[in-house]
Amino acid sequence: MDKEKIAIMTDSGADVPEEIIEKYNVKVIPLKIIFKDGEFTDKLNITAEEVYKRMEKEIPKTSLPDGEIIKGIFDEIKAEGYDKVIAITISSGLSGTNNMVRLVAEDYKGLDIFVLDTKNIGIGSGLSAVEAAHQIDQGLSFEEIKKNLVKSADKAKVYFHVPTLEYLQKGGRIGLVQSVLGSVMNLKPIITCNEEGIYHTVAKVRGNAKSIKRTIELVEAYASQSEKYNLAVAYGGETAIEEAKLIKEELKTKLPNHEQIFFDQVSPALGVHTGPGLIGIGVQLLDDK
Numbered sequence: 564m565d566k567e568k569i570a571i572m573t574d575s576g577a578d579v580p581e582e583i584i585e586k587y588n589v590k591v592i593p594l595k596i597i598f599k600d601g602e603f604t605d606k607l608n609i610t611a612e613e614v615y616k617r618m619e620k621e622i623p624k625t626s627l628p629d630g631e632i633i634k635g636i637f638d639e640i641k642a643e644g645y646d647k648v649i650a651i652t653i654s655s656g657l658s659g660t661n662n663m664v665r666l667v668a669e670d671y672k673g674l675d676i677f678v679l680d681t682k683n684i685g686i687g688s689g690l691s692a693v694e695a696a697h698q699i700d701q702g703l704s705f706e707e708i709k710k711n712l713v714k715s716a717d718k719a720k721v722y723f724h725v726p727t728l729e730y731l732q733k734g735g736r737i738g739l740v741q742s743v744l745g746s747v748m749n750l751k752p753i754i755t756c757n758e759e760g761i762y763h764t765v766a767k768v769r770g771n772a773k774s775i776k777r778t779i780e781l782v783e784a785y786a787s788q789s790e791k792y793n794l795a796v797a798y799g800g801e802t803a804i805e806e807a808k809l810i811k812e813e814l815k816t817k818l819p820n821h822e823q824i825f826f827d828q829v830s831p832a833l834g835v836h837t838g839p840g841l842i843g844i845g846v847q848l849l850d851d852k
Contacts, residue, residue, distance in 0.1 A: 569699050570645040574660045575605040576653040576832050577688035580825040587696040590636050594832040595626045605832045614831040615800045615839040625832045627660045633667040641673055647705045648676040651692045653684045654760030677709050682760030685833050686795040686845035687721030718848040720785050723754045724778045730838035753778050782844045786818050789848035795825040799834050799841030
C-alpha cells in the first residue's frame, strides 16, 4: 500500500514553532490585523513588535481569513501531491477560524480533510500540530492520527502571564476573566483556556515576579501528570524576551523529562488581544493514559 501523503495546515494564531513549520512544510492560514490606515497579514507584512508600537495610539481589530485564502491553501496542498489534510485551528470559542476552515473543507473536492478544534490558543494550540507532525513522521495512518489528536488535544495547556487586562477588555476577548479592581490592586491574572476553549483566570497574583513564579508552578503541576511532555515558552514583544529566556532555563531544570522545548514570539494577532509583555508557557502531556 502506498504511504499516505498527509499535509498539516494551521492558522497563525496557533503559534506553531517556526522550526516545525519549516521541517514539515506546515501550511499556515494568516489571520488579518486591521488598523485604520490598512489591513496587514499576520507574520507576513507586520511583526508583533510593529503591532505593539502602533497599539500605543490605536488598538487594531483582527479578522479571520476569507474563504478564498483558505481554498487557495488547499489548492496548494493538492498541487504538492498530498491527498489528506489535518487542519489544526485555535479555539472556536475565541475565533471563527475553525468554522471558516470547516465550511471551506466541506465543499472542497479532491482532498480528505480533518479539522481539529483544539479549544486552545497560541502555543497551546500549536502543540497539537507538533504532535501531528511527529505522528506523520512515524508513519501512522491518517485514521490513527485523527483519533490520537482528538484524545491529545485536551492534554495540551497554555498558561499566560498577562501584565495588563487592558487589551483583552478592549478587544472584547475578556471571556471569563474578571477585571474588577485588578489594576488597582496590581493583581496579575494567569489565564488559560477552559474546556469550552474560552479564556478564564486560574490564579490572581500581586505583582509581576510572583505572577511568573505562580505560572511556572501551575505548569509544573500540570506536567507532573505525565512521565514525558513537550514544553514551549512564548513571549509578547521585546520587553518580555529576557524574562522568557530565564523561564525557559528554569523549566529545563525543573521539568527535565521534556522531549522538546520550543521558544518563540507570540503571533501579532494574539498580541493584539493580550498586549506587550505577555508570557505564555505551553505543556503537552505525551503519555497514553
